[in-house]
Amino acid sequence: MTIPISAGTTTDLPADFREAMAHMCAPVTVVTAMDDERPHGTTVSAVMSLSVDPLLIAVAMATTSESLSTIKRAGRFGVNVLGAHQQHIAMRFATKGDDKFAEMPWQRHNAIPRLDGSAIWLSCRLDSILPGGDHEILVGAVTEVETDSSAEPLTYHGRQFGTHTVL
Template sequence: MTNLTQVSLESGFRDAMAHLAAPVTVVTVMAGERPHGTTVSAVVSLSMQPCLISVALAKSSDCLGYIAESNSFGVNVLSSHQHAMARQLAGKGAAKFDGIDWQESAGLPRLAGTAIWVACTALEFVDGGDHEIIVGQVLEVDTSPGAAPLTYHRRQFGTHVPSDIA
């Protein structure tokens, strides 16, 4: 495959993946005494018995290194009104948690006002190209009834709207 074809394939793939509606999540971990985390959309329910979840993080992610050190991570599914938080935590640097309301739960940073909270132990790290896939065993889960999740579709934030089709 020529380089031009590869670039075209990657560009087309990126555009195609933008058409997938995905929940907006923030994966969190403690980095010493301070919270750390990053906004991701690659989170998947993996198994019910045992309860497992998978998360994909770029190999260059600082968050990935902290998870490898601590062997634990949190998954915060943001609520529909938390798009500013999603943007802030998608950035880089230690100051990205400035002004973010959080508390410690299961030894991990749990963001306030989220639709779903899941605390995990990292069981396995799997190579996924330019990402690392983390398989986590669920230790704690909490949902906020009535909280609509924040979604990302066609490079825009939104939320799920139920269909009238039965």
């Protein structure tokens, strides 16, 4: 059911939408892929579990993303869900630039860059790509999962980093 917005309640719907989305708590992930011998990665908060049968994950990436182009060529990608101690990594991969992996602890794992110390690691084969406005939605078939159950995940809410607190 769609709830209509009465005329005049929103003066700038796109700005109001961005503000509302800033207040949705999201895990902080770095999505990675290899382009020949060069690793690529970008910070992404639009990641979700899609299916258990088959194992699928969805990742939304800006159509202008260099990492998106790399994933399309490579046909595989990694999802590194960062731990609360990895804010500096989230910031590093949120910027543009060629050398995000310099002096960054990582390893090549089944032809995909894997960041050391991540709370969760998913290795994915690109299954399909769906349109999503100024983003594309990558559907990845999960081929490997590792979880560090002792690591608190890094979250993003209200334009700030934090972590989940159990009540």
